[in-house]
Amino acid sequence: MKKRTMTEQRTPASPTENGGRIETQARDIPSQPIAAVLDAIQKRHRFLLTSHCRPDGDAVGSLLALWMTLNAMGKHAEMLLYDPVPVIYRTLPSADQIRGVAGLAAGFEPDAVVLLECDSVGRSRLQGLEDKFLINIDHHTSGNPFASVNWIDTKASAVAEMVYRLADAAKVAVTPAMATCLYTALLSDTGSFCYEGTSASTFALAKGLVELGANPARIAEDLYFSNPLSKMQLLGVALTTLQRDGSVAWLWVTHDDMVRLGASDEDALGIVNYAIGISGVEIAVFLREMADQHIRVSLRSKSTVRVTHVAEQFGGGGHENASGCTLDGPIATATERILDAVRQHLHLLAIAGET
Numbered sequence: 001m002k003k004r005t006m007t008e009q010r011t012p013a014s015p016t017e018n019g020g021r022i023e024t025q026a027r028d029i030p031s032q033p034i035a036a037v038l039d040a041i042q043k044r045h046r047f048l049l050t051s052h053c054r055p056d057g058d059a060v061g062s063l064l065a066l067w068m069t070l071n072a073m074g075k076h077a078e079m080l081l082y083d084p085v086p087v088i089y090r091t092l093p094s095a096d097q098i099r100g101v102a103g104l105a106a107g108f109e110p111d112a113v114v115l116l117e118c119d120s121v122g123r124s125r126l127q128g129l130e131d132k133f134l135i136n137i138d139h140h141t142s143g144n145p146f147a148s149v150n151w152i153d154t155k156a157s158a159v160a161e162m163v164y165r166l167a168d169a170a171k172v173a174v175t176p177a178m179a180t181c182l183y184t185a186l187l188s189d190t191g192s193f194c195y196e197g198t199s200a201s202t203f204a205l206a207k208g209l210v211e212l213g214a215n216p217a218r219i220a221e222d223l224y225f226s227n228p229l230s231k232m233q234l235l236g237v238a239l240t241t242l243q244r245d246g247s248v249a250w251l252w253v254t255h256d257d258m259v260r261l262g263a264s265d266e267d268a269l270g271i272v273n274y275a276i277g278i279s280g281v282e283i284a285v286f287l288r289e290m291a292d293q294h295i296r297v298s299l300r301s302k303s304t305v306r307v308t309h310v311a312e313q314f315g316g317g318g319h320e321n322a323s324g325c326t327l328d329g330p331i332a333t334a335t336e337r338i339l340d341a342v343r344q345h346l347h348l349l350a351i352a353g354e355t
């Protein structure tokens with residue numbers, strides 16, 4: 001399996017087509033060394049730290065660990081996220097220190113803004129950052145050198161790995177609280193050490209973090225065994241709709257299902273993974289009817305099948321193997337349209353000899 005995260009709707013690197021063959025080559029992203037980031041931090045005092053909207057475990061855990069690192073360096077730092085911290089990450093050390101857009105003290109003027117795994121300022125959805133000194137730390141292939149200092153390492157299995165290296169370079173001692181945040185980020189962003197990109201160095205970092213005080217069993221319990229009942233019940237309803245046709249599988253929930261079960265948006269996250277978990281399925285589709293009757297679509301794929309190509313046709317985007325888009329309802333029509341696009345994409349790949 002390739003690396004997948006729950007962060008959808010990221011603007012992907014433009015895919016290029018070459019004589020009908022879809023390029024699978026990663027593009028070269030200009031990056032400055034870690035020393036440039038450290039130097040930029042050492043020269044400044046007040047920092048605003050943020051990450052992408054709809055934050056995932058890597059965004060939250062890495063943000064907290066970076067904040068602790070800067071505090072240990074004697075800096076003044078504030079954490080700000082556009083969207084609320086997902087419930088499962090709210091028990092992380094100092095998670096209550098992360099502010100929402102309304103929570104930042106008026107008149108706080110940072111000397112620099114650090115953006116974690118954002119491919120643009122817009123990805124954070126925060127306003128008024130453009131004229132600030134920006135530090136961009138990213139590990140996604142969609143990374144962009146949009147900032148004043150750009151450290152992009154697409155080989156890092158999580159941005160947590162980069163934050164750890166930064167703390168190490170700054171000679172900051174990693175506390176058990178930092179280790180807990182970094183381990184949580186690493187565990188979630190590697191899909192519990194399942195996704196492609198999980199390497200010996202990923203495990204070496206995990207080992208180090210456990211030695212520094214991260215408790216794997218407790219973190220796993222917080223992440224995977226603390227679900228609300230509504231999430232399990234929503235999954236149950238979705239699985240009764242599961243269908244498969246060749247290498248495509250799909251499932252859905254209606255807005256009525258959500259209301260009846262008292263399910264939140266967060267409860268619907270990850271349901272698509274049950275469909276991609278079927279042997280021989282290359283593309284999985286999860287459709288969710290929203291209150292406004294629009295249909296939110298989550299797409300997942302295996303190996304070289306890039307679902308971003310499908311999501312983009314409907315104005316969406318995302319990662320190569322995890323994308324999303326929004327279609328008009330009703331759900332039956334949306335299902336038909338998205339499945340047509342998915343089948344057409346698989347057909348084109350077959351012609352190009354990619355599958």
Ligand SMILES: [Mn+2]
Nearest residue numbers: 058158159189
């Ligand atoms: Mn990440």
